[in-house]
Amino acid sequence: xxxxxxxxxxxxxxxxxxxxxxxxxxxxxxxxxxxxxxxxxxxxxxxxxxxxxxxxxxxxxxxxxxxxxxxxxxxxxxxxxxxxxxxxxxxxxxxxxxxxxxxxxxxxxxxxx
Amino acid sequence: xxxxxxxxxxxxxxxxxxxxxxxxxxxxxxxxxxxxxxxxxxxxxxxxxxxxxxxxxxxxxxxxxxxxxxxxxxxxxxxxxxxxxxxxxxxxxxxxxxxxxxxxxxxxxx
Numbered sequence: 225x226x227x228x229x230x231x232x233x234x235x236x237x238x239x240x241x242x243x244x245x246x247x248x249x250x251x252x253x254x255x256x257x258x259x260x261x262x263x264x265x266x267x268x269x270x271x272x273x274x275x276x277x278x279x280x281x282x283x284x285x286x287x288x289x290x291x292x293x294x295x296x297x298x299x300x301x302x303x304x305x306x307x308x309x310x311x312x313x314x315x316x317x318x319x320x321x322x323x324x325x326x327x328x329x330x331x332x333x334x335x336x337x
Numbered sequence: 338x339x340x341x342x343x344x345x346x347x348x349x350x351x352x353x354x355x356x357x358x359x360x361x362x363x364x365x366x367x368x369x370x371x372x373x374x375x376x377x378x379x380x381x382x383x384x385x386x387x388x389x390x391x392x393x394x395x396x397x398x399x400x401x402x403x404x405x406x407x408x409x410x411x412x413x414x415x416x417x418x419x420x421x422x423x424x425x426x427x428x429x430x431x432x433x434x435x436x437x438x439x440x441x442x443x444x445x446x447x
Contacts (some may be wrong), residue, residue: 256434267427267438313379323368323387329379
């Protein structure tokens with residue numbers, strides 16, 4: 225079973241600080257790495273995504289860093305705000321099954337005012 | 338444009354009862370999915386349908402059945418509910434990469 229491992233399980237960051245969530249995958253057969261954001265009582269929604277041919281993608285305060293050789297990718301949230309408090313899931317899409325994606329276990333992020 | 342809709346929003350079942358969770362999407366997507374979300378476990382795929390007329394098992398299919406009624410609708414059935422099926426269930430759809438999720442159904446089995 226292909227897996228995506230996510231850490232930490234929960235994270236508390238002061239307002240204005242940098243939030244960092246890490247993920248690692250176990251084989252190289254993935255071609256798309258999205259991050260989803262979920263607010264309480266809502267379904268997850270796509271936040272930002274990256275392909276393995278680039279090492280970094282930035283959208284506003286959100287950046288994905290991708291290290292293909294280490295099989296790791298991370299989400300950085302700069303200038304974290306209370307409105308960023310949510311659960312974040314990393315994910316990966318296998319080459320072998322273009323329809324499916326595999327999710328990490330999630331990180332509950334709390335931004336303290 | 339409602340996106341992905343799910344009914345019901347909440348449900349309480351007794352052990353052994355059956356029920357069907359309904360999902361519909363209005364984005365003309367080919368692929369649809371059913372996930373369950375449990376604390377610390379992330380989102381686990383129950384079943385998916387890559388296109389109308391096809392369904393495949395995901396990571397945790399035991400105790401569930403699905404029907405892809407047409408391109409818009411994908412239902413999840415619990416034939417004999419068990420307390421281990423207490424969870425939040427999400428339906429999603431996708432065209433290629435991004436998955437769009439519904440608001441979820443919170444199911445409690447007593």
